[in-house]
Amino acid sequence: MLPLAVLEEVQAEFVDYRGHGMSIVELSHRSASYGSVHRSAVDLLRELFGVPEGFDVVFIQGGATMQFGMLAMNLLTGGLNGAYVDTGAWASKALDDGSQHGDVYVAWSGRDIGYARVPDSGELTIRENTRYLHVTSNETIGGVQFRKWPDVPVPLVADMSSDLMSRPIPWHRFDVVYGGVQKNLAPAGLALVFVRRSILEHTRHDLASYFRYDVHASKDSMHNTPPVFPIYVMEKVLRWMRDQGGLPAMEEAADIRSGLIYQIIDESGGFYVSPVEPASRSKMNVVFRIADHALEPHFIAEAAANGMPGLKGHRSVGGCRASVYNAMPQAGVDALCEFMADFQRNAG
Numbered sequence: 001m002l003p004l005a006v007l008e009e010v011q012a013e014f015v016d017y018r019g020h021g022m023s024i025v026e027l028s029h030r031s032a033s034y035g036s037v038h039r040s041a042v043d044l045l046r047e048l049f050g051v052p053e054g055f056d057v058v059f060i061q062g063g064a065t066m067q068f069g070m071l072a073m074n075l076l077t078g079g080l081n082g083a084y085v086d087t088g089a090w091a092s093k094a095l096d097d098g099s100q101h102g103d104v105y106v107a108w109s110g111r112d113i114g115y116a117r118v119p120d121s122g123e124l125t126i127r128e129n130t131r132y133l134h135v136t137s138n139e140t141i142g143g144v145q146f147r148k149w150p151d152v153p154v155p156l157v158a159d160m161s162s163d164l165m166s167r168p169i170p171w172h173r174f175d176v177v178y179g180g181v182q183k184n185l186a187p188a189g190l191a192l193v194f195v196r197r198s199i200l201e202h203t204r205h206d207l208a209s210y211f212r213y214d215v216h217a218s219k220d221s222m223h224n225t226p227p228v229f230p231i232y233v234m235e236k237v238l239r240w241m242r243d244q245g246g247l248p249a250m251e252e253a254a255d256i257r258s259g260l261i262y263q264i265i266d267e268s269g270g271f272y273v274s275p276v277e278p279a280s281r282s283k284m285n286v287v288f289r290i291a292d293h294a295l296e297p298h299f300i301a302e303a304a305a306n307g308m309p310g311l312k313g314h315r316s317v318g319g320c321r322a323s324v325y326n327a328m329p330q331a332g333v334d335a336l337c338e339f340m341a342d343f344q345r346n347a348g
C-alpha cells in the first residue's frame with residue numbers, strides 16, 4: 001500500500017515532469033533533475049532511518065531475493081561461515097540461496113514448533129569463524145517478527161523487506177541491512193542495501209561488477225541505470241513519512257494498528273486464533289486463523305465484498321493475514337476490527 005497523496009502527486013506530474021516536457025522515466029538518469037531526486041532519496045533515508053555516516057546507502061535492482069545470494073557472495077570470503085536463523089519461509093530462502101555461494105549453517109530453527117516464535121539470544125548456536133548472523137526481521141508469510149534483536153558476538157545482517165522504516169535500527173550491531181521496497185516504500189523493482197563502509201575492503205572483488213557491493217557503493221548506485229521509477233516514488237513516500245512525524249510516528253502507528261487486531265483475536269474467546277506467540281507477533285503482518293477453518297473462505301469473501309480485499313493468508317500456509325504496512329490508515333484497521341467483531345457475532 002502506498003499513501004494516496006503520493007499516488008496522486010505521481011499521477012499529476014507523470015506525463016510532464018516539472019516542465020521538462022517529458023516524464024521522469026524518460027529523462028536521462030544522468031540528468032540534473034533525476035540526480036536531485038536520487039540524492040534526496042538517499043538523504044531522506046539517512047535522516048529518517050538514522051543511518052550513520054559509516055554506512056553506504058545503495059540502490060540495487062533485483063529485489064530482496066537477489067540480496068539472498070549477493071550477501072553471501074560478498075561476505076563469505078576466506079573460509080568464513082554464514083549463520084542463519086530459520087524463522088520461516090523467507091529465512092529458509094535466504095539460507096538456500098546463501099548456501100550456493102558459501103558455507104552456511106542454521107543457528108536456530110523454528111520449524112519443529114511451527115514457526116510460532118523467534119528465538120531468544122541464548123538459544124542461538126554460533127560456531128567459530130562465523131562472518132554474520134542473518135535474521136529475517138519480519139516473516140511476511142508466517143507473521144513472526146524480531147521485536148528484540150539477537151545479542152550475539154558476531155555482526156548481524158538483516159532482511160527487513162517487510163518492516164523497513166517501521167522501527168529503528170541499532171546500527172552498531174549490523175554490517176548489512178537490506179530489503180525490497182515494495183511493502184513500505186515504493187513499487188517493486190528496487191532493493192535497498194545499507195552496508196557498513198569499512199567492510200567493503202574485505203568483500204569479494206572477483207565477481208561480475210553488478211554483484212559487488214563495493215562497486216555500487218563507490219558509484220553512488222549509478223554503476224548502471226538505476227530503477228528510476230521506484231526510487232522516484234520512494235523519495236515521495238519518504239517525504240510523506242517525514243510529514244507524518246518520521247520513524248517514531250511510523251512505529252507508534254504500527255503498534256496501534258496491529259495491537260487493535262491482536263486484541264480482537266485475543267478477546268474472541270477462541271473464535272480467532274493467532275498461531276504466533278505474543279512476544280514474536282508481527283506488527284506488519286497479522287496472521288490468524290478462524291478456529292472453525294470452514295468459515296475462513298466466507299470471512300475472506302465477505303471482507304472483500306466490504307472493501308477489504310487481500311485478507312487471504314499466503315497460499316503456502318492458508319488462513320488469514322492482515323497486512324498493515326505504514327501507509328495503512330487507521331480507518332482501514334478500525335473497519336477491519338469492526339468487521340471481525342460483526343463476523344464473529346453473526347457466525348455465533
Ligand SMILES: Cc1ncc(COP(=O)(O)O)c(C=O)c1O
Binds near residue numbers: 138139160180
Ligand atoms: C521478508 C521478505 N524477504 C524477501 C522477499 C523477497 O523479495 P523480492 O520479491 O523483492 O525478491 C520478500 C517478499 O515478499 C519478503 O517478504
